[in-house]
Amino acid sequence: MAHPTNPPGFLLANLDKVRHWAQTRSMFTVTFGLACCAIEMMATGAGHYDLARFGMEVFRASPRQADLMIVAGRVSQKMAPVLRQVYDQMPEPKWVISMGACASTGGMFNNYALVQGVDQIVPVDIYVPGCPPGPQSLMHGILTLHDKIMSGEIAH
Amino acid sequence: MAGDQIVEGSEEQAETPARTLPDQAILRSIAEQFTDIEWAPSTGQDVFMVPKDLVRDVVQAASEAGFEMLVDLTVTDYFRRRSSRFELVINLLSIQHELRLRLRAPVPVDDVRVPSVVPIYSGANFYEREAFDLFGLIFDGHPDLTRILMPDEWDGHPLRKDYGMSSVPVQFKGSHQVK
Amino acid sequence: MTDQRHRDKRNVDVWLTGTEDPDWLVESTDEGAQKMASQETTARLLEQEGLAVADDRLLDEDIAPDDELMIINMGPQHPSTHGVLRINIELEGEIIRRSKPIIGYLHTGMEKTGEELTWLQGPTNVTRMDYLAPLHNELVFSLAVEQLLGIDLPPRAVAIRVLMTELNRVSSHLVALATNGMDIGAISMMLYGFRDRERILAFFEKTTGLRMNHNYIRPGGVAADLPPDWQEDIEFILEKVPPRILEYEDLLKANPIWMGRTKDVGVITLEECLAYSVTGPTLRAAGSDWDLRKAFPYSGIENYHFEVPVGEHGDVYDRYRVRIEEIWQSLSIVKQAAESMPEGDYKTDDRKIAPPPRARIDESMEALIHHFKIYTEGFQVPEGEAYVAIESPRGELGAYLVSDGGSRPLRMHMRTPSFANLQALPVMMADSMIADTVATIASLDPVLGDVDR
Numbered sequence: 001m002a003h004p005t006n007p008p009g010f011l012l013a014n015l016d017k018v019r020h021w022a023q024t025r026s027m028f029t030v031t032f033g034l035a036c037c038a039i040e041m042m043a044t045g046a047g048h049y050d051l052a053r054f055g056m057e058v059f060r061a062s063p064r065q066a067d068l069m070i071v072a073g074r075v076s077q078k079m080a081p082v083l084r085q086v087y088d089q090m091p092e093p094k095w096v097i098s099m100g101a102c103a104s105t106g107g108m109f110n111n112y113a114l115v116q117g118v119d120q121i122v123p124v125d126i127y128v129p130g131c132p133p134g135p136q137s138l139m140h141g142i143l144t145l146h147d148k149i150m151s152g153e154i155a156h
Numbered sequence: 157m158a159g160d161q162i163v164e165g166s167e168e169q170a171e172t173p174a175r176t177l178p179d180q181a182i183l184r185s186i187a188e189q190f191t192d193i194e195w196a197p198s199t200g201q202d203v204f205m206v207p208k209d210l211v212r213d214v215v216q217a218a219s220e221a222g223f224e225m226l227v228d229l230t231v232t233d234y235f236r237r238r239s240s241r242f243e244l245v246i247n248l249l250s251i252q253h254e255l256r257l258r259l260r261a262p263v264p265v266d267d268v269r270v271p272s273v274v275p276i277y278s279g280a281n282f283y284e285r286e287a288f289d290l291f292g293l294i295f296d297g298h299p300d301l302t303r304i305l306m307p308d309e310w311d312g313h314p315l316r317k318d319y320g321m322s323s324v325p326v327q328f329k330g331s332h333q334v335k
Numbered sequence: 336m337t338d339q340r341h342r343d344k345r346n347v348d349v350w351l352t353g354t355e356d357p358d359w360l361v362e363s364t365d366e367g368a369q370k371m372a373s374q375e376t377t378a379r380l381l382e383q384e385g386l387a388v389a390d391d392r393l394l395d396e397d398i399a400p401d402d403e404l405m406i407i408n409m410g411p412q413h414p415s416t417h418g419v420l421r422i423n424i425e426l427e428g429e430i431i432r433r434s435k436p437i438i439g440y441l442h443t444g445m446e447k448t449g450e451e452l453t454w455l456q457g458p459t460n461v462t463r464m465d466y467l468a469p470l471h472n473e474l475v476f477s478l479a480v481e482q483l484l485g486i487d488l489p490p491r492a493v494a495i496r497v498l499m500t501e502l503n504r505v506s507s508h509l510v511a512l513a514t515n516g517m518d519i520g521a522i523s524m525m526l527y528g529f530r531d532r533e534r535i536l537a538f539f540e541k542t543t544g545l546r547m548n549h550n551y552i553r554p555g556g557v558a559a560d561l562p563p564d565w566q567e568d569i570e571f572i573l574e575k576v577p578p579r580i581l582e583y584e585d586l587l588k589a590n591p592i593w594m595g596r597t598k599d600v601g602v603i604t605l606e607e608c609l610a611y612s613v614t615g616p617t618l619r620a621a622g623s624d625w626d627l628r629k630a631f632p633y634s635g636i637e638n639y640h641f642e643v644p645v646g647e648h649g650d651v652y653d654r655y656r657v658r659i660e661e662i663w664q665s666l667s668i669v670k671q672a673a674e675s676m677p678e679g680d681y682k683t684d685d686r687k688i689a690p691p692p693r694a695r696i697d698e699s700m701e702a703l704i705h706h707f708k709i710y711t712e713g714f715q716v717p718e719g720e721a722y723v724a725i726e727s728p729r730g731e732l733g734a735y736l737v738s739d740g741g742s743r744p745l746r747m748h749m750r751t752p753s754f755a756n757l758q759a760l761p762v763m764m765a766d767s768m769i770a771d772t773v774a775t776i777a778s779l780d781p782v783l784g785d786v787d788r
C-alpha cells in the first residue's frame with residue numbers, strides 16, 4: 001500500500017519511531033521452510049541459538065498472523081504460486097528475508113526446476129548469503145532488518 | 157500370461173545352448189524361463205537385458221522366485237549414443253536370499269510404451285510416474301499416470317538429454333507482479 | 336454466486352494486504368490432474384485406501400455416500416508436513432478414508448544438474464538431497480563412483496567415513512525425535528533434540544567446515560583429515576549425548592500421553608512394507624531385521640559390532656523405539672571406530688583421482704598438473720553402470736550411476752528412501768483418525784529434499 005511521506009513535525013516523527021520500535025520488537029514469522037536452510041532456521045529458533053531473545057520465537061502457521069516471511073530454501077517452479085499466495089495473504093506491513101543462496105539466486109542449481117531467485121516473485125528486503133547460512137548469519141540478517149526498519153529505510 | 161512364456165521359453169532353450177547363464181541358482185532359474193533375456197553382469201552386479209515387452213513377465217517371474225521388493229525404477233537416456241534411445245532400469249531386491257537383480261530394457265524413442273509393473277509391486281507407482289514425468293515413458297496399465305514432480309501444465313520431459321540444461325523463466329502468471 | 340464470493344475475497348485481500356489484483360491466485364494453484372476425483376478406478380481407490388496389498392479395514396461398514404465425504408487439503412505450506420509435502424485427505428467425519436500425497440514442491444532437478452558436474456563435484460550436488468543426512472548421500476555417491484573405478488581406499492579413509500556417517504545417523508534421528516515430539520505436542524522434545532544435534536554439528540563444522548551439506552566424503556576418500564584433537568571431541572560427544580538420550584527415554588518411553596498418541600497409530604504390516612518398497616526404521620519397526628549394514632556391508636562396517644533393533648507392531652511407537660535403539664547402536668559404532676581408528680592416509684594415493692597434498696604442489700610439476708587436471712577437467716571413469724546402496728537413517732539410499740567413459744556421469748540417479756516410504760502413507764493413514772495424521776507423517780520421518788530431489 002502506498003504511504004504518504006511523513007509530514008514533518010515533532011509528534012508524528014516520534015510516533016513513527018514508536019511505531020518502528022513496536023514493529024521490530026515482536027515480529028511474527030510465517031513458517032516457510034523449504035529445504036536445507038529450513039533446518040538451520042529451525043535450529044535458530046531452537047534452544048541453542050534462541051531466537052526468543054529478539055521476540056521472534058513464534059513461527060506462525062497462518063500467514064494472516066505473520067509479518068515476516070523467511071524464505072528458507074530453494075523455491076521450485078511448482079512452489080512459486082504457493083509462495084506468492086502465502087505472501088499475498090500476509091497483512092501489511094510485511095517483510096521478506098531470502099535465506100540462502102538458493103532463495104536468493106538459485107544457488108548451484110541453475111536448471112529447469114528452480115526459480116532463480118525468489119525476488120522474481122516477491123519483493124525481498126534482506127538477502128542472507130550462505131549455503132546454508134548458519135544461525136548466526138540468519139540472526140545477523142534479522143537484526144539488519146530491525147535496524148533498517150528502525151531507521152525508517154524500509155518502512156511500510 | 158507368465159505361464160505361456162515359461163512353456164515357450166523352455167522349448168527354445170534347447171536350441172540355443174550357447175547362452176551364458178548366471179551361477180546363482182535363483183537367477184539361473186529366472187533366466188531359464190526366457191530365451192530372450194541376456195545375462196550381462198556389470199561391475200560384479202547381476203544384470204539382465206530384457207526386451208521391453210517382456211518386462212512384466214520377467215518381473216513376475218522374479219517376484220515368484222523370491223524378489224520381494226522393487227527398490228528402484230529409473231530410466232537412462234542414451235541420446236545419440238544408442239539406436240534405442242531410452243533404457244528402463246529396474247532394481248529388484250530379495251530379502252530372503254540377500255540378492256539384488258537389475259533388469260535393463262531398451263526402449264526406442266518412437267515407441268515409448270512399456271508394460272507397467274504396478275500390478276506386481278505396488279511400490280512401482282511413484283517410480284513409474286516419475287519416469288513418465290521426467291522422461292516421457294508411457295506405462296501401460298498404470299492406475300494413475302500423471303506428472304509427479306513437475307507442475308501439471310509443464311511442457312516437455314526435463315531429464316531427456318535434448319531438454320535444455322540451464323534455467324527457464326518462471327512459468328506462473330503472477331510472477332511479473334513484484335512490487 | 337462464485338463471482339460474488341470471488342469479489343468479496345478480493346476486496347478483503349486488497350484491504351488486508353494491499354495486493355491490487357489477486358485474480359490469478361485461485362487458478363494458478365489449481366489441482367489439475369492431481370485432483371482427488373470421486374470417481375477413480377478400482378485399482379486407484381484400493382491403493383488410496385491402503386487396501387491394495389492387504390485388506391485390513393478396521394471398520395466394516397460401507398463407505399458413506401459421496402456427499403458425506405469431505406476432501407481436505409493439507410500443505411504444502413503446513414508446519415507439520417516436514418517441509419512442503421501436500422496431502423489430499425478424504426474424510427468421513429473424523430476418519431480418514433483415503434489420502435493422496437502430492438509431491439514435487441521441492442523438485443530441484445538435481446539429477447539434471449548432476450549430469451553437468453564432474454565426478455569429483457558430484458557430492459556437492461547430492462549432499463543437498465537428504466539434508467538431514469548429507470554425509471550418507473555423499474558416501475553412497477562416492478561408493479558408486481569407486482565401484483565403477485574399481486579402486487580401494489586406505490583404511491583410515493574408510494574408518495573416517497564410518498565414524499562420520501554414524502554420527503550423522505545420530506544427529507538425523509535426533510531431529511526425527513525432535514520433530515516427532517513437536518508434532519505430537521511435546522515441544523520440549525523439539526528443543527532437546529536440536530540442542531543435542533548442535534554438539535554433533537559442532538564436530539562436523541570443525542572437521543568439514545560446514546554444519547550441513549559438507550561435501551566431505553568424495554570419490555577417493557575424504558576431503559580432509561580429522562582435526563588434531565578429534566578424540567577429545569568424540570569423547571565429549573560420547574560423554575554428553577548418552578545421558579541425554581536416557582533422559583528422553585525417561586521422558587517418553589512410558590509416558591501415558593506419548594503412548595496414547597503413538598501406540599497402534601499409523602500401523603503398517605511387513606507385507607505392505609515389502610510391497611510398497613518401504614525400508615529403514617519403518618520396515619524394521621514392522622518386524623523385519625533387514626539392515627543393509629548387515630546384509631550388504633559397505634565401508635568395512637562389518638568389522639564393528641552392532642545390533643539391528645526390530646519392532647513388532649509397525650506403529651508410530653515402535654518406529655520411535657527403533658530410532659532410539661539405533662542411536663545407541665550408532666553411538667557404539669562411533670566409539671569402536673574412534674578407538675580403532677587406523678593411522679595413515681585419508682584419501683587414495685592414486686593421483687589420477689585424488690588431488691595431491693598441498694605441500695607437493697609447490698615442489699613437483701607433476702603434482703601441479705594432476706591438481707590442475709582434477710579440478711578443471713576431472714578424472715575419467717570407465718564406461719559402465721553401477722547401483723550401490725547404503726543404509727541411510729531413512730532406509731535404503733542407492734546411487735545408480737552410468738558412465739560413458741567421460742569425466743561426467745551420463746546419468747546420475749539416486750534411489751532415495753523417503754520417496755518410496757511416502758508411497759506407504761495412504762496405507763498407514765487409512766481408517767485412522769484425522770488427529771493422528773501428523774503423528775504418522777512425523778514417524779515416517781520424510782525429508783522432502785530426499786523425496787523430490
Ligand code: SF4
Nearest residue numbers: 036100101102131132
Ligand atoms: S542455499 Fe544451500 S542450504 Fe539453502 S536450500 Fe539451497 S542448497 Fe540448501
